[in-house]
Amino acid sequence: QNRALMLSTGWSSQGNPLLRQHHITSIRQYFPSLKVETEGSAYLLPLQVEAYPTATLRVILPHNFPSVPPNLQLLNMPHPLADGNGYINVSRVGREFNQWTPHHNVGRLLFEFSSLLQRPVLGLVSTATPARPLSSIPVSSNNASSNSNRSEQIPPPSVDEHLSVEQVTCLLEDPQKFQEYFDSLESVRKMNSKKREIIEKQERATAENAAIQNDIEKIQTEIHSIIQDYEKTCSLYDQQALRQQQITQRFSPLALTSALTEHSYAVEEESESLVSDLTNKSLDVASFVEKYTKLRQDYHSTQMKAHRLQNSGGF
Secondary structure, X not given: OHHHHHHHHOOOOOOOHHHHHHHHHHHHHHOOOOEEEEOOOEEEEEOOEOOXXXXXXXXXXXXXXXXXXXXXXXXXXXXXXXXXOOEEOHHHOOXXXXXXXXXXXXXXXXXXXXXXXXXXXXXXXXXOOOOOOHHHOOOOOOHHHHHHXXXXXXXXXXXXXXXXXXXXXXXXXXXXXXXXXXHHOHHHHHHHHHHHHHHHHHHHHHHHHHHHHHHHHHHHHHHHHHHHHHHHHHHHHHHHHHHHHHXXXXXXXXXXXXXXXXXXHHHHHHHHHHHHHHHOOOOOHHHHHHHHHHHHHHHHXXXXXXXXXXXHOOO
8 A cells, every 4th residue: 555655646755645644644543542623634632641631632733744843732731841822842842853854753752742741740730749848949039040050959850759840840941851750761661662663663664665666666667668659559540540531531432423423424514515516617527426435435434333333332
């Protein structure tokens, strides 16, 4: 099926509906229970967050996707990464979103990010949720100095503890510590292992696609040559058919009968002219007899041919 699609559409990332559909298929594989808001451009991915049972990640595919990353909006759940309308700055989500290429596996990236959203570290916890003691988090009345020193004074949290909003904010301000915490999660380690496997599969698939592309180019060249030969043959056939039609029309029984009849009329007119010349004595008798005899023989021969043609369809 992929080979047939490649034949019909080619393979490029810019404005390629095949590659766009490939990404959409990847999203469907990772999120079987997704809801389609607008087919081909907007999808709703349900999140399993106990405090926010209706939390949903809305994925919006721009018209020039996958040349640019998807837009993300978090619905029915507050979050430090999201603005007042729930829109998320994808450049802060991870390195692959920040360094986006059309050949990233968007389904896997969204699965990793949604898994992270569903953990307490990226959710807003209630006051009843155990959190890291606030005494370990520096708080200053001077916002500028607080922002500059906060990430340096807070050690990376353990994997199993729940974080408060302020601790999450501190982590987000230090990309290195946030990445270390993110990589320390068991689910992330498993997904990274899976990612390596997928990358290897993609590399093998790329090599196979290159070989297939070479075969496609050869087949296309052969098809082009066959089409040219076919067009030449059709042109010759049309010329022969036209010539045959002209010959058929020229030598049809009706055309031959009409020609014989016209010749008979011409002989009759010439015979009458000879009689007129003899009467006016502009033609001697001997010449008249010779010419008139030939004309009458020609006339009777033409009449016999016409008669036979009408009776038998030929001479």
